[in-house]
Amino acid sequence: AREWHLAARPQGWPTPADFALVEAPVRQPGPGQILVRNEYLSVDPYMRGRMNDVKSYVPPFALGEVMDGGAVGRVVASQAEGFAVGDAVLHGLGWREYATLDAGHAVKVDAEAAPLSYYLGVLGMPGLTAYAGLLAVAGLKEGDRVFVSGAAGAVGSLVGQIARLKGASRVVGSAGSAEKVATLVDDYGFDAAFNYKDGPVREQLEKAAPEGIDVYFDNVGGEHLEAAIWALNVHGRAVLCGAIAQYNDTSAPAGPRNLALAIGKRLRLEGLLVRDHAELQPRFTAEVAGWLRDGSLHYDETVVDGVEHAADAFIGLLRGGNTGKMVVRLAP
Numbered sequence: 001a002r003e004w005h006l007a008a009r010p011q012g013w014p015t016p017a018d019f020a021l022v023e024a025p026v027r028q029p030g031p032g033q034i035l036v037r038n039e040y041l042s043v044d045p046y047m048r049g050r051m052n053d054v055k056s057y058v059p060p061f062a063l064g065e066v067m068d069g070g071a072v073g074r075v076v077a078s079q080a081e082g083f084a085v086g087d088a089v090l091h092g093l094g095w096r097e098y099a100t101l102d103a104g105h106a107v108k109v110d111a112e113a114a115p116l117s118y119y120l121g122v123l124g125m126p127g128l129t130a131y132a133g134l135l136a137v138a139g140l141k142e143g144d145r146v147f148v149s150g151a152a153g154a155v156g157s158l159v160g161q162i163a164r165l166k167g168a169s170r171v172v173g174s175a176g177s178a179e180k181v182a183t184l185v186d187d188y189g190f191d192a193a194f195n196y197k198d199g200p201v202r203e204q205l206e207k208a209a210p211e212g213i214d215v216y217f218d219n220v221g222g223e224h225l226e227a228a229i230w231a232l233n234v235h236g237r238a239v240l241c242g243a244i245a246q247y248n249d250t251s252a253p254a255g256p257r258n259l260a261l262a263i264g265k266r267l268r269l270e271g272l273l274v275r276d277h278a279e280l281q282p283r284f285t286a287e288v289a290g291w292l293r294d295g296s297l298h299y300d301e302t303v304v305d306g307v308e309h310a311a312d313a314f315i316g317l318l319r320g321g322n323t324g325k326m327v328v329r330l331a332p
């Protein structure tokens with residue numbers, strides 16, 4: 001079976017040569033273990049950080065070793081109580097066709113309730129990130145004006161929609177193409193959206209949110225964060241979720257140069273790690289599944305076919321090739 005190894009640590013943007021698709025034997029499960037045939041692999045922005053040899057909140061990928069990440073698949077052999085052949089599971093051994101793991105590291109998911117790939121997106125880690133960031137970290141209140149960057153992506157598309165469903169009075173998003181901007185307004189119900197490549201973010205945001213914003217959900221950092229600090233109203237809150245604009249930078253980012261505005265405006269800027277919010281999982285799953293069922297939440301995926309294209313899918317994600325969640329579907 002095939003698996004992806006980290007072949008080299010990228011300087012700046014990753015290239016296909018940084019990844020190697022390698023043939024490896026499939027290991028039969030030992031006591032307490034399961035063997036899973038993966039059906040979908042997740043590619044996520046945080047994996048770019050793991051390609052660097054630096055200490056962070058997730059350990060780096062090892063050079064010449066198999067990479068990992070979220071995956072969903074079916075049990076094909078089991079030596080673990082409670083796991084039967086055919087069960088659908090979510091686990092952390094992605095970037096490969098077959099995974100052998102301790103059953104304690106897998107979570108059974110309901111394949112009847114939703115397509116399996118949803119557990120990597122709207123019903124999984126990115127969904128909980130959006131939900132926890134907006135409700136637990138920002139403390140969204142009815143009537144808040146909300147701005148989210150990376151708004152057409154997995155997390156951002158849900159942030160905007162959850163804000164609307166929870167009573168935000170205005171939802172504004174930014175994304176990197178005219179098509180994505182149209183999707184935000186037409187499909188996701190944003191009140192306004194703009195293409196950050198069309199001009200200075202500060203000016204575009206001021207036009208889109210003439211009465212300012214109360215909550216900023218930051219997926220991008222850099223110029224976006226600086227623009228949001230200008231636009232935030234007194235007692236505004238910014239959720240620092242990601243800074244994708246700088247993940248491939250080779251020098252330290254500038255700014256935000258206007259951070260001192262946070263004093264007079266009494267702003268709160270707070271970092272978010274989704275893993276701190278596991279206690280929200282049951283409420284999150286119930287509420288989001290309900291919105292999906294009744295059609296009030298729109299969910300897009302960009303599906304790349306074939307394990308051999310996982311590296312391309314990942315690089316494509318960093319370049320904005322996705323609308324909604326980027327996933328890799330493995331051949332049956």
Ligand code: NDP
Nearest residue numbers: 045153154155175176219241242243244245272273274320
């Ligand atoms: P997305 O689905 O949003 O995909 C990444 C998107 O980033 C691309 O589609 C692209 O869209 C956009 N992008 C790339 N470069 C830039 C740039 N220079 N400026 C602005 N936008 C850019 O990914 P996710 O939803 O999975 O993740 C979104 C963010 O949330 C990331 O920063 C990620 O690291 C973070 N995150 C953090 C978590 C946490 O616990 N803190 C958990 C999960 C995600 P476009 O075409 O619009 O440029």
